Amino acid sequence: MKYETVIGLEVHLQLKTKTKAFCGCAIDFGQPPNSNVCPVCLGFPGTLPVYNKEALNYAIKVALAFDCQIQEHTKFDRKNYFYPDLPKNYQISQYDLPLSRQGHMMITSKDAPKRIGITRIHLEEDAGKLIHEADASLVDFNRTGIPLLEIVSEPDLSSPQEAFDYLTGLKSIVEYLDVSDCDMEKGSLRCDANISLRPEGAKELGVKTELKNMNSFKGVKDALVFEVSRQTELLQSNQAMVQETRLWDADGGRTIVMRSKEGAKDYRYFPDPDLAVFIIDQPMIAKIKSALPELPQEKLRRFVRDYSLTEYDAGILVSSKGDAEFSEACIQKYQGHDKKIMVNWLIGPLLSEANSRKVKLHELKLDKNELLSLIGLVEKQEISLLSAKSVLTQAIDTQKPVQVLIKEGNLSQISNTDLLQQIIETVIAENTKSVDDFKAGKTNALMFLVGQVMKKSAGKANPKIVSDLINRRLS
Amino acid sequence: MSIDKETVKHIAHLARIELQPNELEKLSLQLHDILGFIDKISGLDIDKVSPTSHILPVSNVLRDDYPHVSLPAEKALENAPSKKGNFFSVPKIIE
Ligand SMILES: [Zn+2]
Numbered sequence: 001m002k003y004e005t006v007i008g009l010e011v012h013l014q015l016k017t018k019t020k021a022f023c024g025c026a027i028d029f030g031q032p033p034n035s036n037v038c039p040v041c042l043g044f045p046g047t048l049p050v051y052n053k054e055a056l057n058y059a060i061k062v063a064l065a066f067d068c069q070i071q072e073h074t075k076f077d078r079k080n081y082f083y084p085d086l087p088k089n090y091q092i093s094q095y096d097l098p099l100s101r102q103g104h105m106m107i108t109s110k111d112a113p114k115r116i117g118i119t120r121i122h123l124e125e126d127a128g129k130l131i132h133e134a135d136a137s138l139v140d141f142n143r144t145g146i147p148l149l150e151i152v153s154e155p156d157l158s159s160p161q162e163a164f165d166y167l168t169g170l171k172s173i174v175e176y177l178d179v180s181d182c183d184m185e186k187g188s189l190r191c192d193a194n195i196s197l198r199p200e201g202a203k204e205l206g207v208k209t210e211l212k213n214m215n216s217f218k219g220v221k222d223a224l225v226f227e228v229s230r231q232t233e234l235l236q237s238n239q240a241m242v243q244e245t246r247l248w249d250a251d252g253g254r255t256i257v258m259r260s261k262e263g264a265k266d267y268r269y270f271p272d273p274d275l276a277v278f279i280i281d282q283p284m285i286a287k288i289k290s291a292l293p294e295l296p297q298e299k300l301r302r303f304v305r306d307y308s309l310t311e312y313d314a315g316i317l318v319s320s321k322g323d324a325e326f327s328e329a330c331i332q333k334y335q336g337h338d339k340k341i342m343v344n345w346l347i348g349p350l351l352s353e354a355n356s357r358k359v360k361l362h363e364l365k366l367d368k369n370e371l372l373s374l375i376g377l378v379e380k381q382e383i384s385l386l387s388a389k390s391v392l393t394q395a396i397d398t399q400k401p402v403q404v405l406i407k408e409g410n411l412s413q414i415s416n417t418d419l420l421q422q423i424i425e426t427v428i429a430e431n432t433k434s435v436d437d438f439k440a441g442k443t444n445a446l447m448f449l450v451g452q453v454m455k456k457s458a459g460k461a462n463p464k465i466v467s468d469l470i471n472r473r474l475s
Numbered sequence: 476m477s478i479d480k481e482t483v484k485h486i487a488h489l490a491r492i493e494l495q496p497n498e499l500e501k502l503s504l505q506l507h508d509i510l511g512f513i514d515k516i517s518g519l520d521i522d523k524v525s526p527t528s529h530i531l532p533v534s535n536v537l538r539d540d541y542p543h544v545s546l547p548a549e550k551a552l553e554n555a556p557s558k559k560g561n562f563f564s565v566p567k568i569i570e
Contacts, residue, residue: 017540024543033561034548042551054540075528082491084565097528130568138562141551266489271528276536 008155021147022049033140041145043088055147068103085128098122117154160224207241223248326362
């Protein structure tokens with residue numbers, strides 16, 4: 001039997017406000033343990049939480065960016081459970097009246113757009129951090145109370161790759177909004193996945209597994225790939241699937257069952273009496289909406305329209321906000337009429353420089369004006385494209401001006417016909433067979449001869465002029 | 476609505492309190508009375524009453540995103556039954 005995969009993701013985002021969700025403790029990573037804490041976030045009796053205005057603003061931005069319906073009436077609830085990283089013994093979260101519902105995000109699947117539903121985006125707070133030692137667990141409450149958003153997707157994702165693409169798209173949108181660092185390795189973005197299989201075409205969902213402990217987008221994808229094959233094997237051998245939580249073991253490349261906490265989950269949600277409700281009216285939504293920045297999808301369409309980019313090229317450039325801004329600045333500064341030339345530089349040599357250095361395009365240490373002058377020199381045929389690429393690498397490595405690098409490397413393209421003529425004579429003398437071939441009408445032979453001249457000139461000869469000269473010399 | 480002893484035991488466990496048999500007896504009776512009292516609501520016509528999650532007529536109580544001075548770590552840890560360096564220390568949690 002053939003099975004289809006059903007995946008839903010739960011993403012937790014830390015909002016990068018200056019202070020925590022319900023108290024004025026600074027959010028400042030890398031501080032000594034328990035130094036950003038106060039009676040409110042330590043859950044002392046008699047304290048009153050007051051929600052952070054900026055966090056609400058950020059949350060509404062995110063909800064709008066995912067086309068969610070903002071609920072006019074929203075409130076906080078208490079989710080009750082005991083765990084040492086939770087000083088109040090409840091987490092302030094949202095239950096039946098979340099901030100927003102019914103959003104969606106577009107991904108590309110098999111070259112076609114696919115809509116991924118977002119069930120809800122709600123507000124909550126982070127817990128503390130536990131460090132396990134041999135004989136005790138140590139608790140740091142600095143992270144306790146950092147505002148979180150939980151983004152719950154519909155089970156609309158049908159493959160590990162789609163899950164990966166959804167996360168990449170989600171991160172890109174949130175980065176554009178500038179409301180979270182979205183760094184999975186640092187924990188500012190966390191993702192749990194629900195995955196089940198069902199016979200192809202079936203309506204009902206199969207028994208699901210909840211996956212935790214992934215700390216990169218690739219980890220999420222790898223864990224899902226592993227689960228697809230594990231579940232397929234179980235189903236094909238008619239073994240019963242159990243609903244369980246499994247942890248991704250990145251080193252072992254497998255998921256392992258998590259020892260279930262005793263008893264079923266019983267969080268006894270109830271409205272937090274310490275926190276008044278929120279009424280989010282249309283004027284407030286309109287105000288935030290009007291201040292939303294251009295989002296990746298809109299930017300992509302505009303790049304395609306204004307700069308005649310292909311969707312594919314535009315997609316590469318807009319995936320990171322910094323890269324999109326850098327690219328657009330370069331394209332606008334470029335004076336040539338065919339913007340495609342600049343785009344090719346960006347997604348060609350520049351992107352490969354960025355990739356080999358494991359940085360983003362806009363993080364390359366390269367002055368835009370230097371890039372423009374380099375491209376200009378290639379266009380004026382003062383330097384070959386090949387040499388230009390090596391100048392680019394050096395310019396990024398040394399931050400020297402390209403003119404200096406060209407001079408130092410003696411890389412100016414040879415367009416001087418006298419000089420070229422000399423090299424051509426040598427090449428003709430050394431390659432009589434090819435000369436004969438050329439005279440016999442084999443055009444490949446010309447390419448070969450030009451290649452030989454290029455080689456002798458250490459790549460500095462202007463190939464177009466060389467070709468013309470040989471043509472004239474031999475005809 | 477009545478409440479059986481098993482439910483009371485379960486609630487006690489969720490709240491991490493240990494009950495002696497006589498306390499279980501006593502609390503079960505008290506909870507039974509409380510729930511009976513709340514049951515009176517089901518006899519009322521509440522069709523025209525909208526659900527209330529909060530009794531105060533206030534909304535949108537927010538604070539500016541401006542940092543205050545946090546507690547010094549030694550102050551935060553002052554009442555901790557057990558600590559190690561700047562950390563609170565608890566019995567080992569096994570995941
Ligand atoms: Zn605090």
